[in-house]
Amino acid sequence: MDAILVVGGAGYVGSHACKALALAGYKPVTLDNLRTGHADAVKWGPLVEADFGDVETVRQTIREHGIVAAMHFGALSLVAESVAEPARYYANNVSGTLRLLEALGAEGVGRIVFSSSAAVYGEASGEPIPEDAPLNPINPYGETKRVIEGALRFIGQAQGLAWCALRYFNAAGADEAGEIGERHEPETHLIPNVLKAVRAGRPVKLFGSDYPTPDGSVVRDYVHVADLADAHVAALKFLAGGGESQPMNLGSGEGLSVKQIVAAAERVLGHPIPAEMGPRRAGDPPCLVADPTRAKHRLHWAPSRSHVDTLIRTAQAFEATRG
Numbered sequence: 001m002d003a004i005l006v007v008g009g010a011g012y013v014g015s016h017a018c019k020a021l022a023l024a025g026y027k028p029v030t031l032d033n034l035r036t037g038h039a040d041a042v043k044w045g046p047l048v049e050a051d052f053g054d055v056e057t058v059r060q061t062i063r064e065h066g067i068v069a070a071m072h073f074g075a076l077s078l079v080a081e082s083v084a085e086p087a088r089y090y091a092n093n094v095s096g097t098l099r100l101l102e103a104l105g106a107e108g109v110g111r112i113v114f115s116s117s118a119a120v121y122g123e124a125s126g127e128p129i130p131e132d133a134p135l136n137p138i139n140p141y142g143e144t145k146r147v148i149e150g151a152l153r154f155i156g157q158a159q160g161l162a163w164c165a166l167r168y169f170n171a172a173g174a175d176e177a178g179e180i181g182e183r184h185e186p187e188t189h190l191i192p193n194v195l196k197a198v199r200a201g202r203p204v205k206l207f208g209s210d211y212p213t214p215d216g217s218v219v220r221d222y223v224h225v226a227d228l229a230d231a232h233v234a235a236l237k238f239l240a241g242g243g244e245s246q247p248m249n250l251g252s253g254e255g256l257s258v259k260q261i262v263a264a265a266e267r268v269l270g271h272p273i274p275a276e277m278g279p280r281r282a283g284d285p286p287c288l289v290a291d292p293t294r295a296k297h298r299l300h301w302a303p304s305r306s307h308v309d310t311l312i313r314t315a316q317a318f319e320a321t322r323g
């Protein structure tokens with residue numbers, strides 16, 4: 001059973017990846033400092049509570065568990081916070097990751113799958129975005145992802161480290177069995193916030209109704225977290241089979257507006273959801289939709305749970321388990 005180091009495996013996407021790895025016959029070894037993650041989300045392998053910038057502990061973990069490859073989900077990832085505290089974002093997401101790469105190199109780990117983001121593209125044209133679109137991040141969070149993609153290119157080459165940078169669009173939904181789900185604090189993502197507002201019996205806050213989109217609200221590409229997890233396992237196999245190091249978009253390829261998501265939630269939950277429309281949020285591009293052709297061809301991956309009703313149904317089922 002190959003052991004995989006899952007950095008940030010106590011978080012939302014990382015915990016779903018641990019489950020997918022276990023189902024595919026790997027042993028996920030989570031390394032997480034629990035800053036935004038949850039120890040009780042680590043259910044499919046051991047948890048090493050540590051910072052990924054702690055070279056000695058990472059090296060020791062690699063040796064102890066016979067790690068053959070890594071997945072790196074660990075990051076601070078709140079856009080507004082990154083604007084307010086850029087140095088903290090560079091320190092964690094960039095400096096910490098460089099130390100993680102150093103530890104992998106020192107122990108001869110030769111493969112890594114890195115969580116990048118659509119935030120590397122910045123303001124996009126409105127058309128589905130291919131991987132060779134210009135990278136123009138408009139906030140420190142997106143910039144830290146762009147910097148690490150560049151570091152992977154050069155350090156990977158020098159160190160013999162094969163890599164995939166998976167640029168997720170909007171992760172959503174929860175484990176079909178309800179074992180894990182989205183638990184960010186604060187929560188900035190639309191679907192959990194709609195569900196939280198419904199639970200609390202208050203109107204959901206929406207931002208901006210005057211964007212140049214068909215209904216005036218922003219359009220995003222939502223992809224189910226378990227589909228993302230499957231893509232990570234596929235990327236690991238792709239690299240093990242000698243696949244070329246590269247970035248790949250992970251999205252459904254379909255755009256849905258904020259208003260369409262709320263309408264879908266009304267349909268799935270079976271009742272109206274009152275909404276309060278506020279002004280635009282700074283730094284929100286009108287439309288971000290993936291062109292996921294590359295991942296489809298090279299990873300033989302296709303999202304199978306990313307229909308909006310499934311996103312909402314699984315997120316709601318998880319939310320309901322939380323008491």
Ligand SMILES: NC(=O)c1ccc[n+]([C@@H]2O[C@H](COP(=O)([O-])OP(=O)(O)OC[C@H]3O[C@@H](n4cnc5c(N)ncnc54)[C@H](O)[C@@H]3O)[C@@H](O)[C@H]2O)c1
Binds near residue numbers: 008010073076169
């Ligand atoms: N959720 C999304 O929609 C989305 C979209 C695009 C990209 N991403 C990226 O995917 C990754 C996972 O996102 P998520 O939503 O699961 O976030 P998350 O906050 O739930 O998970 C991140 C995990 O990393 C851990 N971590 C952070 N810094 C650490 C450090 N220095 N040492 C050890 N552990 C550390 C946290 O404790 C947490 O468990 C992130 O890199 C994020 O930037 C997420």
